[in-house]
Amino acid sequence: MSKKSPFKKVNEFRNKQWVYTKRPEKLVDQRHYTLEENVISISDVKLGKALLKSVYFSIDPYMRIQQSKHNTWEEPYPLNTVQGGAVVAQIVAINDNSSSLKKGDWVLSYTGWQEYAITEISSLRLLDPIDVSVTTALGVLGMPARIAYFGLLEAGLPKKGETIVVSGASGAVGQIVVQIAKIKGCKVIGIAGSDEKTKFLKKTIGVDEVINYKNHSSAKEMSQELKRVSPEGIDIYYDNVGGYITDAVFEHININARIVICGQISQYSGGLDTPEMGPRFLHKILYKRATITGVLARDYNNRMEELLLEMTPWVQNGLIQYQETIIQGFEKLPEALNMLFLGKNKGKLIVKI
Numbered sequence: 001m002s003k004k005s006p007f008k009k010v011n012e013f014r015n016k017q018w019v020y021t022k023r024p025e026k027l028v029d030q031r032h033y034t035l036e037e038n039v040i041s042i043s044d045v046k047l048g049k050a051l052l053k054s055v056y057f058s059i060d061p062y063m064r065i066q067q068s069k070h071n072t073w074e075e076p077y078p079l080n081t082v083q084g085g086a087v088v089a090q091i092v093a094i095n096d097n098s099s100s101l102k103k104g105d106w107v108l109s110y111t112g113w114q115e116y117a118i119t120e121i122s123s124l125r126l127l128d129p130i131d132v133s134v135t136t137a138l139g140v141l142g143m144p145a146r147i148a149y150f151g152l153l154e155a156g157l158p159k160k161g162e163t164i165v166v167s168g169a170s171g172a173v174g175q176i177v178v179q180i181a182k183i184k185g186c187k188v189i190g191i192a193g194s195d196e197k198t199k200f201l202k203k204t205i206g207v208d209e210v211i212n213y214k215n216h217s218s219a220k221e222m223s224q225e226l227k228r229v230s231p232e233g234i235d236i237y238y239d240n241v242g243g244y245i246t247d248a249v250f251e252h253i254n255i256n257a258r259i260v261i262c263g264q265i266s267q268y269s270g271g272l273d274t275p276e277m278g279p280r281f282l283h284k285i286l287y288k289r290a291t292i293t294g295v296l297a298r299d300y301n302n303r304m305e306e307l308l309l310e311m312t313p314w315v316q317n318g319l320i321q322y323q324e325t326i327i328q329g330f331e332k333l334p335e336a337l338n339m340l341f342l343g344k345n346k347g348k349l350i351v352k353i
Contacts (some may be wrong), residue, residue, distance in 0.1 A: 008319065009316055011046055013053075013092070015040045018333050020083045023067055023076075027341060030334040032067075033083065040116045042093045046300060050101065050124065052089035052109055052133035056326075059336045059349040060085065060137040060172070061265050062297075066312050073296060081332070083113040084144060088127065088134050096121055109169045113333050115353060125304075132315055139172050139320040140315055141308060147297035148176035149307050153184075155260045155293040155304030156236045160185030163230050165249055169207065170197035170323070172348040173262060177238050178207050179320050186236070189229055193343045200346070205321045222248035224267030233257075241265055250281040257290040323347025 022032045045051045066077035091105045108125040111117035127134045164181045168174040169190030181188045190207040198210035209229040216222040233254040242264030314320040325345040327336045330353050
């Protein structure tokens with residue numbers, strides 16, 4: 001991938017933006033957004049700022065959490081604003097002669113669903129397209145990696161020989177968690193939603209046991225399957241899903257088990273504002289003297305360099321494998337967000353202009 005800038009010398013750009021205009025009650029789709037257009041000019045780039053051309057957009061479950069009408073880790077995402085999100089972009093113009101960044105550089109930004117954006121230079125992370133693919137900054141070397149790496153190692157505290165169960169194991173976060181757990185010497189059980197996904201987990205990235213949860217549609221059935229694949233019990237549960245899967249796992253946790261809550265995607269479409277009851281087996285936490293820890297990627301924002309130092313070589317030498325689902329077309333962004341909750345993506349979900 002060349003670093004040469006593909007942009008012509010023009011002063012103005014027609015800019016499209018997806019503006020978040022209506023709170024969803026269940027699934028989110030195009031009805032909850034308005035596509036707007038405006039013009040953005042190089043003359044608008046003030047000192048210390050850069051004009052970016054967006055190329056790849058990260059699609060993440062937390063976007064739906066932010067759309068709840070209730071406070072989560074922050075106030076509800078404001079209506080009538082551009083949908084936020086991580087973006088891999090190229091610099092079109094930059095107004096700072098002292099910056100090491102230059103026109104044509106690939107960067108990671110948080111400028112959201114718009115084709116062009118002006119942002120602070122200090123907020124940008126330079127990407128090297130020769131080192132690894134720039135899309136990895138949205139997944140296996142981005143925010144999902146941050147919460148997988150630190151969430152597992154610092155909240156899960158894996159030890160060689162322990163058994164870990166990971167729900168949503170083929171997703172952007174899960175596919176990283178299971179591989180780090182294998183690197184640390186754990187027995188890994190991955191739960192996913194299709195035979196194709198469980199095959200990827202088993203054959204490609206070496207998960208020890210896999211469960212297609214769609215073949216086990218109740219907590220009782222799931223509990224029976226967990227007992228079959230982990231008769232030794234469960235030491236760590238890395239939860240990306242919630243719901244009855246979590247209920248079933250609690251039946252099999254060992255003494256001093258660690259339960260890491262990263263996501264509850266089963267509850268996001270309709271369950272955020274009126275959540276289901278559960279888990280209903282908290283007495284198991286008492287009996288087993290287990291811990292439950294919630295983890296957020298933002299808690300580790302300032303430790304990204306630490307992660308990249310260890311994980312970049314893992315990706316380069318193939319020790320960490322990853323899947324990406326890339327959807328073509330800026331107009332597909334709302335539809336792509338909906339895909340997350342229908343299980344249509346494999347690994348990290350990205351939209352490309």
